[in-house]
Amino acid sequence: MTQIEIDEYWMKQALELALKAQDVGEIPVGALLVKDNQLIASGWNRSILDHNPTAHAEIMALQQAGQTLSNYRLLDTTLYVTLEPCIMCAGAMIHSRIRRVVYGAKDFKTGACGSYINIMEQAGLNHYVEVTGGVLAEECSSMLSAFFKMRRTQKKEQKRQQN
Ligand SMILES: [Zn+2]
Secondary structure, three states, rough: OOHHHHHHHHHHHHHHHHHHHOOOOOOOOOEEEOOOOOOEEEEEHHHHOOOOOOHHHHHHHHHHHHHHOOOOOOOOOOEEEEOOOHHHHHHHHHHHHHEEEEEEOOOOOOOOOOOEEEEOOOOOOOOOEEEEEEOOOHHHHHHHHHHHHHHHHHHHHHHHHHH
16 A cells, blocks of 8 residues: 555544544544554544543544553654644644644644644754645545534524524
């Protein structure tokens, strides 16, 4: 398999995880960590459910990976996530010493890998994470836009019922 095929394979798994978030009313974002072509951790966005502003998919996966590896450094791992990481998640990835991050859809409002701000290429960092963006970007972003469209429709319907 080529690197692109490998990346697409894992991104498809991340999309499955994003659906788990969507099923419980969370913004559909899924993430997983791979080491030596093995899945070592997975997570999905659960901020609302957990009353936890830091419970982004990437953080959930990083925390689980730390437990799996019994190490706070996640060396030689690749994180796959359906949406470009935010500043918090990009920071957590640098602290984790992951080798590479692969994301799907760009996020122009909060993306910290170049779309809103580029944390990953900030001068003077003590660790650099290799970034690959746009893997299965269309699938990833259409899942998000379908979710937001559905939520807008639900809100309109609620308003209509209140009036
Ligand atoms: Zn985040």
